[in-house]
Amino acid sequence: MFKLKVVTPNKIFYDKDAEMVIFKTTIGDRAILKGHVPIVAGIKAGKLKVKIDGKFHDAEIGKGFVTVDNDTNTVLVTEKAFWDEPYSE
Numbered sequence: 001m002f003k004l005k006v007v008t009p010n011k012i013f014y015d016k017d018a019e020m021v022i023f024k025t026t027i028g029d030r031a032i033l034k035g036h037v038p039i040v041a042g043i044k045a046g047k048l049k050v051k052i053d054g055k056f057h058d059a060e061i062g063k064g065f066v067t068v069d070n071d072t073n074t075v076l077v078t079e080k081a082f083w084d085e086p087y088s089e
Contacts, residue, residue: 002071002074008062023048032072041066043064057085
């Protein structure tokens with residue numbers, strides 16, 4: 001597990017632990033797991049897949065950027081974000 005934070009201009013969309021997150025960057029698809037190397041990358045609009053308790057939850061995100069630090073803290077800053085299906089925490 002690692003800390004995932006998804007931030008839009010209007011709200012914090014998600015700020016909890018995740019097992020994996022998958023999204024599109026400007027140079028291809030990226031999957032983040034605990035222990036990932038630090039990165040900074042541009043994000044393309046599209047699907048965001050977040051694995052929580054063994055199950056993937058899909059969201060739509062806008063363009064933005066992502067940072068992953070040495071402790072695998074992952075922050076996605078995006079224009080917009082919404083769940084494809086109802087998601088309750």
